Amino acid sequence: MHQHRVASKELSHIVERMYEIDIPHASTFEDNQVIPIGMGTISVVMKGNPRIKGINGIRPFPKYALGGQYFPTFSFDSDIPLQYYGIALRPTATYKLFDTYLAEIQNDFIRLDEVMGDKADQLRDRMLELEDTEERFDLLENFILQMLPVSPKYNHIDVIIDLIYEKQGILKVQELCEHEDISRRYLEKKFKKHIGFTPGQFIRQVRFNFTCAQIAEGTEPVNDILVKFGYYDRSHFMKKFKKYHSNDLSVLTGDEDNLFKIAFSRIMRTDSENTFHP
Template sequence: MHKHRIPPKDLSHLVKRIYEVNIPGPSTFEENRIIPMGTGTISISLKGDSRVKSIDGIHHAPNYTLSGQYFPTFSFASDGPLLFYGIALKPTASYKLFDIYLADIQNDFIKLDEVIGEEADQLRNQLLQVDETEKRFDLLEDFLIQKLPVSPKYTHLDVIVDLIYQKQGILKVKDLCEHEDISRRYLEKKFSNHLGFTPGQFIRQVRFNFTCAQIAEGTESVKDILMKFGYYDRSHFMKQFKKYYGSNLSVLTGDKNNLFKLIFSRIMRTDSENSFHP
């Protein structure tokens, strides 16, 4: 069973979704493949011992992490049940909450206790002391609210990132520059320093992820969805899809459930429900 919560208004400018992943038995790397989401993630494990497979090889996952954007696909597996909670952060949130640029943890993670000290153990213990998912979501929200900056500042980058989400990646870099009346060079420098990728890369990633999310939703034909998002034909989209997930689109369209379809593609859908910066 997998559950999620859309963040409250106080957190919606920093958090995309809070979610639970509950896998009742052994699972494989193939079942638990995750594509890049353009975001950082806080993950706290409450049950099981998962192995993570990434560009650095296979290693055991710590009890809690703050991870950056993974450009290649990564996956995890376990010989037994797994239960963990995740917080999908918006791209500038790791800096505002923890003074850590997403670019500095690209394709990597930091153990959460290296970021917030003994609070990491305290938070995990609080989660273990309650059984209900909703109460655990409450604890995670409270933790994040306590980390909110006293006087949050919204910069050109915040406005532009939210605009990209709002438009679901259906726009061009020049549209961003015109919207904020800034130069392309300035924008590219901000993206590189803060997020670790270019504005064009981020636009393409967001567009791709929203496309996958709508395909997984299954309310429109794949052809219509691809046209809406500017893919001129199926092969245009599949070229990018194969890079992350192989050649079979049934991972999104088929009856068999998987984490990508149930959880991670839905993280993108949340943005249309979140509020955006003015």
Template sequence: MQYQTIRPSARFRDIVRFYWVLESDQPYTHHSMADMCPELLFHYNGLFDELLPDGTRNASFSAGIHGQCQTTRKFHVNQGFGMFGVYLYPQAIPLLFNMPTSELTNQMPDLGTLLNKVGQQLEEKIALAIHHQQRIQILEDFLEQRLSRQDNVQPPVFRAIQAIIENQGMVPVKQLAQDHYLSTRQFERQFRQYAGFSPKIFSRIARFHAAIHRYGPDAPSLTQIALDCGYYDQSHFIHDFREFSGEHPKTFFSGRSGATAWMD
């Protein structure tokens, strides 16, 4: 399996964290975990089914958006596949789609539903592209067109959302509200609208992501990971990790979890 990330052009770095590509010539089960950021997904080779808790399968979209989520899901493809993703900051949703980010929380609409004919045309262009750089150019042309339709006035809470991500969830909410000249109530209302979660849940998921990025052959002990990522004790770390990944951290960091296959 091959996974790579690609930085966006400077013009789009306030809304796109990175582009990513995941390819394999083998069947694969993907473990989708909680994430504070939404992403655009394009399946240019192969199509996944969602594995539902009751044991049935539901065909996933070929192109769409996976909204920010606090739930876990599993997807399976029976053949080799290729996926192209656009990992967004939450504030990209109102700027690109003229809708509150909160409307996409735990949702996975297909691109045609979200953008009608424009979405269908974008999906077709991505599918027909002959290499990843061409896909990026198609995406950035699309982003430019969408941004040009907006006034691009960005409220202060956008910077607060970015600050939580950059500081891996270890910023006091009250301090963020003060830094951005908002009352705590105003801040929390705007934050939920533009990030899709309350500041508290968003920060918890950001800490969880800081933890899973410690995975690797040189990963420290679970106790050290918990301390490094701002958990006040190991039981708190285990509770959040189980909630957001569906697994005990010992299983995840063992190297034998299916959830880490794309990272190995």
């Protein structure tokens, strides 16, 4: 069972979505493949022995962690049933909350107590005392609310990232520069420092994620979706999809539920519900 909650308005400039992943049996890396979502995550493991497989090999995953964006992809397994809660953070949130640029933890994770001390154990202990998923979401939301800066500052990067999400990645880098009246060189320097990607790479990633999300919804023909997002034919899109997942689009279009289809693609689905505009 997998559940989600869109962030409240108070948190929408920090949090994209909260989610619960509950896998009631042992699972493999092949079962749990995740494409890059372009943002950092806070993960709290409630039960299980997860391992992460990515560009840095296979490593045990701690009971809680702050993770960066994995590129090109990552997967996880557990030799027993696994349950954990995640918070998908807006791309600049790791810096605002933990003074850690997303670029610094790309393809990596750090233990949550390394950036917030004993509060990490306190959070997990309180979550373990609760049984209801919505109550745990409430706890996570209050936890982030208490960590917000008193006077949050918004800059060009925040405004531009909002615009990229609003347009679902269907725009060009020059449009971003014109929107904020800044040079391309300045924008690229800021993006590499904060996000670890160039603006163009980030745009393409967001566009790909929204494309996958809409294909997974199954409300429009696949070819129509691909045209809308600027892929000139299915083979063009599949080259990208194969790089991240496999050569079989049925993971999104098939009737059988899987973690990629019903959980991680959904993180991008309702971004318009929680877009923050300073």
